[in-house]
Amino acid sequence: MEIDLQLEEFDVQCSIEGCSYIANEGQVERNNSIPRTIKVWKLSSDKVLDTGKPVVISSGFGRSMDQMGSLAANLAANGVPVYRYDSLDHAGMSDGNMVDFTLSTGLASLEAVIDWVAQRHGGSDVGLVSTSLTARIAYRLVSTSTSIAFLVTAVGVVHIRKTLLSVMGEDYSSYREEELPATVDFERQPIGTIGFYTDFFKNNWLNKEETIEELRTINVPISAFIANGDEWIDRSEIEEVIDPSAHSNRTVFIMEDCEHNFGKNLRSAEYFLISVTDIVCGYTLPDRDEERIQVGFEQILNQSIKERRIQRSYTKKSRAKERAHRNSIEEICES
Amino acid sequence: MEERKDKVIIESEEIDTIIFSGEKVWRHTKEEQEAIREKMVREAFLYHVDSCGEYRDYVGRKIDNLSVDLSSIALSDIPLIPTSAYKKNTLLSVGEPDVAKWCLSSGTNGMRSRVPRDKTSLDRLIGSLDAGSELINHYYEHEVEVLNLGPDKYEAGDIWFSYVMSLIETLYPTTCFINEGTFLIDDALAELELLEQESSHVMISSPPFLVMELIKSLKSKGRKFNFGHRLTIITAGGWKKRSGEAVPRDTLVSLCRDYLGIEGDDQFRDVFNQVELNTVIFECSEGNKHLPPWVAAFARSPVDLQALPEGEEGLMSFLDASANSYPCFYVGDDLGIVEHKDCACGVSSKTISIKRRVQTRDTRGCATSIMTEAT
Numbered sequence: 175m176e177i178d179l180q181l182e183e184f185d186v187q188c189s190i191e192g193c194s195y196i197a198n199e200g201q202v203e204r205n206n207s208i209p210r211t212i213k214v215w216k217l218s219s220d221k222v223l224d225t226g227k228p229v230v231i232s233s234g235f236g237r238s239m240d241q242m243g244s245l246a247a248n249l250a251a252n253g254v255p256v257y258r259y260d261s262l263d264h265a266g267m268s269d270g271n272m273v274d275f276t277l278s279t280g281l282a283s284l285e286a287v288i289d290w291v292a293q294r295h296g297g298s299d300v301g302l303v304s305t306s307l308t309a310r311i312a313y314r315l316v317s318t319s320t321s322i323a324f325l326v327t328a329v330g331v332v333h334i335r336k337t338l339l340s341v342m343g344e345d346y347s348s349y350r351e352e353e354l355p356a357t358v359d360f361e362r363q364p365i366g367t368i369g370f371y372t373d374f375f376k377n378n379w380l381n382k383e384e385t386i387e388e389l390r391t392i393n394v395p396i397s398a399f400i401a402n403g404d405e406w407i408d409r410s411e412i413e414e415v416i417d418p419s420a421h422s423n424r425t426v427f428i429m430e431d432c433e434h435n436f437g438k439n440l441r442s443a444e445y446f447l448i449s450v451t452d453i454v455c456g457y458t459l460p461d462r463d464e465e466r467i468q469v470g471f472e473q474i475l476n477q478s479i480k481e482r483r484i485q486r487s488y489t490k491k492s493r494a495k496e497r498a499h500r501n502s503i504e505e506i507c508e509s
Numbered sequence: 510m511e512e513r514k515d516k517v518i519i520e521s522e523e524i525d526t527i528i529f530s531g532e533k534v535w536r537h538t539k540e541e542q543e544a545i546r547e548k549m550v551r552e553a554f555l556y557h558v559d560s561c562g563e564y565r566d567y568v569g570r571k572i573d574n575l576s577v578d579l580s581s582i583a584l585s586d587i588p589l590i591p592t593s594a595y596k597k598n599t600l601l602s603v604g605e606p607d608v609a610k611w612c613l614s615s616g617t618n619g620m621r622s623r624v625p626r627d628k629t630s631l632d633r634l635i636g637s638l639d640a641g642s643e644l645i646n647h648y649y650e651h652e653v654e655v656l657n658l659g660p661d662k663y664e665a666g667d668i669w670f671s672y673v674m675s676l677i678e679t680l681y682p683t684t685c686f687i688n689e690g691t692f693l694i695d696d697a698l699a700e701l702e703l704l705e706q707e708s709s710h711v712m713i714s715s716p717p718f719l720v721m722e723l724i725k726s727l728k729s730k731g732r733k734f735n736f737g738h739r740l741t742i743i744t745a746g747g748w749k750k751r752s753g754e755a756v757p758r759d760t761l762v763s764l765c766r767d768y769l770g771i772e773g774d775d776q777f778r779d780v781f782n783q784v785e786l787n788t789v790i791f792e793c794s795e796g797n798k799h800l801p802p803w804v805a806a807f808a809r810s811p812v813d814l815q816a817l818p819e820g821e822e823g824l825m826s827f828l829d830a831s832a833n834s835y836p837c838f839y840v841g842d843d844l845g846i847v848e849h850k851d852c853a854c855g856v857s858s859k860t861i862s863i864k865r866r867v868q869t870r871d872t873r874g875c876a877t878s879i880m881t882e883a884t
């Protein structure tokens with residue numbers, strides 16, 4: 175059965191302090207008074223009621239918002255209004271480039287989106303689904319925000335220093351600032367190091383103890399999905415930080431035979447999708463008595479291609495702009 | 510009320526762990542591959558005998574007494590369905606509502622094969638694309654630009670070959686150049702002009718005759734590109750209706766060197782698939798089509814369909830454990846060779862090489878007679 179899915183796009187302005195670059199010699203300091211634009215997608219269906227409690231999905235590091243499309247489609251089909259966004263200074267359609275990303279910019283982006291969604295839906299009760307590095311950001315936000323009703327994390331990072339060591343093969347956080355290379359590669363994409371690593375110290379992101387501390391103050395339910403073959407995150411550390419046996423509203427889900435990129439195993443991704451749909455619907459639609467609707471393969475594929483094409487046409491436009499810019503500089507130089 | 514659990518285990522099926530393991534698919538030892546193949550294909554056989562009434566009846570006719578221990582049957586003795594039977598029969602191992610797509614062969618004459626695929630089968634097919642593309646190279650999504658000279662998913666409809674090619678858009682940023690059946694050759698050339706200036710790796714995914722059209726157009730315009738190592742051409746589907754214009758692979762590769770500026774033969778790869786097969790089989794840098802461990806292939810005598818020793822040419826048959834919604838144990842119309850190779854690309858596995866289609870009446874007749882038995 176084909177479900178009528180509607181995708182809407184919004185611009186959310188973000189002028190929170192966390193979006194600044196770190197002032198360093200040779201670097202430009204951003205003027206925080208100029209708001210920057212975060213692109214937000216809302217996916218809904220005719221099952222979604224005006225009073226429906228919303229959920230925000232934040233994608234993993236380096237991933238644009240279309241990549242959580244099948245989860246968004248399944249939630250929307252079941253009556254949950256779903257919001258996704260691209261963080262500032264990140265992959266995707268929002269302002270800035272990934273080379274300038276810091277976790278604090280990620281936090282400011284997430285906070286701006288949660289506040290905006292909460293406001294649209296009359297206050298609190300926003301659900302949050304967060305993946306990988308963004309989950310670390312989510313733990314911090316949930317520990318202070320009053321707008322978030324529950325949190326689902328997938329392969330969520332809890333100990334950044336250790337994870338980055340596994341990813342980069344080097345602990346750059348032990349380097350002196352002047353020793354840092356200008357950029358380091360993540361999946362062969364350059365990330366500027368000065369802002370990224372300075373932010374870790376300035377805002378205390380690096381250690382597991384800080385995550386444990388933040389988790390201590392979280393009272394909303396947490397469901398944490400762990401990939402048992404995660405090459406970047408120590409499974410026992412997630413269990414230690416979440417500590418489900420000591421909290422009656424926390425559960426860990428262990429996905430067997432999955433790596434960090436658990437979505438690569440499409441069959442496991444399917445079980446993840448079903449479980450998260452049930453969890454989210456349980457919180458947002460507690461009175462629902464219908465059976466779970468599952469969007470068919472072909473419709474998910476069509477929706478995914480549609481969303482990828484939106485992202486792609488944005489990337490193409492940006493590239494054309496860059497090219498024009500390059501050419502005009504060359505012309506000036508030649509003349 | 511359900512008891513709250515603080516820990517829930519989400520299990521993965523063994524075959525999925527293997528299919529979705531990316532480049533690790535190609536790292537199993539010869540013994541491990543054989544063990545996986547024996548287990549997965551035999552399990553799939555027992556499952557389909559159990560789940561597909563038509564196949565169970567057919568197996569019953571081929572093996573006199575179904576109560577014999579089917580679980581110890583040699584893989585080469587698993588009863589094969591002739592591809593023609595997929596045209597006349599509905600071979601279905603799941604409930605009809607679970608069929609996500611009825612896939613049609615692109616046959617030019619006569620009836621078409623109709624193969625029902627559920628989500629599990631389609632997911633696994635995409636897994637085979639992902640694993641197979643590792644034989645080309647490991648690219649992150651942001652590093653690649655694909656030009657699909659065939660139709661996109663919407664234009665492809667239910668035609669299997671075009672549909673499979675269009676799935677590449679789910680893996681990499683892709684632009685398609687067929688609009689309402691017309692090849693937008695000037696748009697493709699304009700895109701290549703742009704991409705020549707960029708740094709991303711370019712993949713052209715296309716049936717061979719459209720690569721030839723691209724070359725012809727470049728020739729007539731007197732334009733040559735110089736992509737160097739930055740371009741890979743992936744062909745699939747053969748020449749089909751355009752077989753009259755077919756040029757040998759070496760000629761096409763050499764034209765791609767001249768007009769697109771590729772530097773090595775390994776930048777030209779062919780992939781093999783047919784509507785009945787649920788796995789896409791890729792070529793490595795040495796031009797060998799490596800068989801993943803969940804598929805068994807045998808070349809067979811056209812006379813009695815007995816499996817031939819490795820290296821001998823015969824009718825190609827496949828037993829693919831990744832198909833969940835239909836029994837994928839078939840013998841087709843292609844003549845080819847199956848043999849194990851310790852390949853210079855670093856992969857050591859069974860390989861297939863397709864030589865030609867069966868043309869003679871006798872061999873066709875062989876397949877037809879089995880079809881009659883199956884119907």
Ligand SMILES: [Zn+2]
Nearest residue numbers: 793797852854
């Ligand atoms: Zn090879």
